Amino acid sequence: MKTCLVVDDSSVIRKVARRVLEELDFEILEAEDGQQALDQCHLDMPEAILLDWNMPVMDGLEFLVQLRSSKNGDKPKVIFCTTENDISHIAQAVQAGADEYIMKPFDREILENKFQEVGLI
Amino acid sequence: MSISNQDFEYLRNFLKTSSGLVVNPEKEYLLKSRLEPLARSQGMDSIGELVSSMKKFSSSDLKVEVTDAMTTNESLFFRDKTPFEHLDNIMLPYLLDARKSRKRIKIWCAAASTGQEPYSIAMSLKEKSAMVAGWKFDILGTDISKSVLQKASVGHYTQFEVQRGLPIKLLLKYFKQEGENWVLNEDIRKMVTYKEGNLLENFTNIGRFDIVFCRNVLIYFDLDTKREVLNKIAMQMEKDAYLLLGAAETVMGVCDKFEAVKGSRGLYKLVK
Incomplete structure (x- = not known):
């Protein structure tokens, strides 16, 4: 079973994502901000990361930059999932190493589709 | 009511x-x-x-x-993935060799709907610019519905539509953001022409094609209509052309003019 780390400061979003991804056969880990996510990745690198942008302590972009420069940090597929829906944010995320990008609001089909896109399903 | x-x-x-x-x-x-x-x-x-x-x-x-x-106008970019893998791995390699003297490939999307399918093909080809340099691709999209073709030709898509099947890198590369909409770049839009067309009517005036996409249309027809449409499509295909049907569609037991390409789901050629 593949592991997906869901990083979002909203417990509602984490819950929704968990429900969909568990149905797609992922084991779910959760983090409320970038720092918690980074600590989790240093303990055990997941196969996938669903990542919010705006979070306290450390935002999603900063997390991604640090992840990609850490040991084995190139391994997880990272899918941003954020309300930052303008093209400049998307370009910034892709440049920093995001594999895919979901613009909120999203539904089950979009989530599933993006995980297919990066080869996780 | x-x-x-x-x-x-x-x-x-x-x-x-x-x-x-x-x-x-x-x-x-x-x-x-x-x-x-x-x-x-x-x-x-x-x-x-x-x-x-x-x-x-x-x-x-x-x-x-x-x-x-x-009529159902459900459509998404790169729908089902497999047909686009067939395009890259089977159809293009064959046709780039078979048509090397005329350097022109004609593609027909017989149910183009709001344009996602023909534009996915156009983007796929654009991504192979080096391989297909000097080649001309004519992509024709037809549909029974005038209103969907109007939307297709404008190339404006909502945030929801561009998130269904379109890889983010292609969104960045081929679209511009205009308010809440995403607008397809002109160079991709120009690769596709649209024309109203009813699959039940005569369409001999559109010429012959090397590849025909006719996906998720036949499922709405009865057996006789499926046969009639497939026979008409066969008339518009070059003798070594390819036909792509939807995942839930087949020619088996419907039309004997086609044979399946072995190991390639949904892909057919005319019987020799």
């Missing part, structure tokens, strides 16, 4: 004749859910009133709108 048996039969016959669409009695709900909003938008109180108005005029915009409302 409810539908009388007479009105149901009238609509059922009309849709079968005008578009090939088969509406069984268990699909009556579909007539209601699609035609009630249309009736209301025309200031009518019932589907019965809509039917009366359709009967009054042998040819009318209302009939076009009824057909439009009933």
Whole structure:
């Protein structure tokens, strides 16, 4: 079973994502901000990361930059999932190493589709 | 609003004749859910009133709108992935060799809907610019619905639409953001031409093609209509051309002009 780390400061979003991804056969880990996510990745690198942008302590972009420069940090597929829906944010995320990008609001089909896109399903 | 048996039969016959669409009695709900909003938008109180108005005029915009409302225009970018893998791995390698003297490949999307399929093909080809340098690709998109073709030719898509099947890197590369919409770049839009076309009618004037995409259309037709449409498509194909059908569609037991390409789901060639 593949592991997906869901990083979002909203417990509602984490819950929704968990429900969909568990149905797609992922084991779910959760983090409320970038720092918690980074600590989790240093303990055990997941196969996938669903990542919010705006979070306290450390935002999603900063997390991604640090992840990609850490040991084995190139391994997880990272899918941003954020309300930052303008093209400049998307370009910034892709440049920093995001594999895919979901613009909120999203539904089950979009989530599933993006995980297919990066080869996780 | 409810539908009388007479009105149901009238609509059922009309849709079968005008578009090939088969509406069984268990699909009556579909007539209601699609035609009630249309009736209301025309200031009518019932589907019965809509039917009366359709009967009054042998040819009318209302009939076009009824057909439009009933045809399914579900579409997404790079739908099902496999056909695009077939394009990259089977069709293009073959055709780039077989057509090397004329350096031109003609592709027909027979149910282009709102354009996602022909534009996915166009983006796929653009991504292979080095491999296909000097080649000309003609992509024709046809559909029975004028309104979807209008949307297709403009190339404006919502945030929801661009998130269905389109890889983010292609979104960045080939689209511009305009407010809440995403607008396809002109160089991709220009690769596709659109034309109204009913698969039940004669379409010999569109020429012959090397690749035909006709996906998720036949499922709405009865057996005779499927056969008729496949026979017509065969007439528009070069003798070594490819046909792509949807994942739930087949030529088996329908039309003997085609044979499956072994190991390639949904891909067919004309029988030699």
